[in-house]
Amino acid sequence: MRQEILTGVERRRRWSQEDKHRILSEMGVEGASVSDVARRHDVTRQHLYQWRRELRRTRREHRTLVLWDETGHSLRIRPGTTWARRGLTPVLQRVSKRREVSSVVAITPDGRLVARHLRTSISSHCVIQALRFFRHKIGTPLLVVWDRLNAHRSQATTDFIASHAQDYAVAYLPAYAPELNPEEQCNALIKRAMANALP
Numbered sequence: 001m002r003q004e005i006l007t008g009v010e011r012r013r014r015w016s017q018e019d020k021h022r023i024l025s026e027m028g029v030e031g032a033s034v035s036d037v038a039r040r041h042d043v044t045r046q047h048l049y050q051w052r053r054e055l056r057r058t059r060r061e062h063r064t065l066v067l068w069d070e071t072g073h074s075l076r077i078r079p080g081t082t083w084a085r086r087g088l089t090p091v092l093q094r095v096s097k098r099r100e101v102s103s104v105v106a107i108t109p110d111g112r113l114v115a116r117h118l119r120t121s122i123s124s125h126c127v128i129q130a131l132r133f134f135r136h137k138i139g140t141p142l143l144v145v146w147d148r149l150n151a152h153r154s155q156a157t158t159d160f161i162a163s164h165a166q167d168y169a170v171a172y173l174p175a176y177a178p179e180l181n182p183e184e185q186c187n188a189l190i191k192r193a194m195a196n197a198l199p
Helices: 018-025 036-040 045-061 124-138 156-164 184-195
Strands: 062-073 100-107 113-120 142-146 168-172
Touching: 018 036, 036 045, 036 184, 045 062, 045 142, 045 168, 045 184, 062 124, 100 124, 100 184, 113 124, 124 142, 124 156, 156 168
Parallel strands: 062 142, 142 168
Antiparallel strands: 062 100, 100 113
16 A cells, blocks of 8 residues: 655645646556546546646636635734754734725736635625726636635625626635645745745
């Protein structure tokens, strides 16, 4: 039995677009079924079906695939483990008031990152603004891959996407599958970098 030990903070594997294409290309080779390929690479069939749907849709409609996620940042101190001389515990004195910032971030398979930062919680209005902004910055129709956040599935958002079908198409990630969205790792890296930062 082959066992794999995942190191790092999140204990999740990350698949690049090249990895996904390579794995998908093995389906049907020498009679290999979806289940055979999934077992070979220790992924679920759901992963393979999701990757294949995204690839086919992107190629068919000449859209740019964007992996989308939102996160919140607090400007309060985020204590984290660090080093100091024995008996000299570091003291952070916060002087700023409590502020919250929401970030909407999208990345493309070729490594482009586009973001909008808002001084409010994420709402349908924020999502629609971000969709317009990302479409303008990237310059091509988008295939947006995101989770089932209420703001993504709201009537206002779905109506906007339906009325701009030439610019936007949407694919939903499966529930409880953050490993399918590499943008999750970007958010985690930022939050770790903010540990012990003084606003």
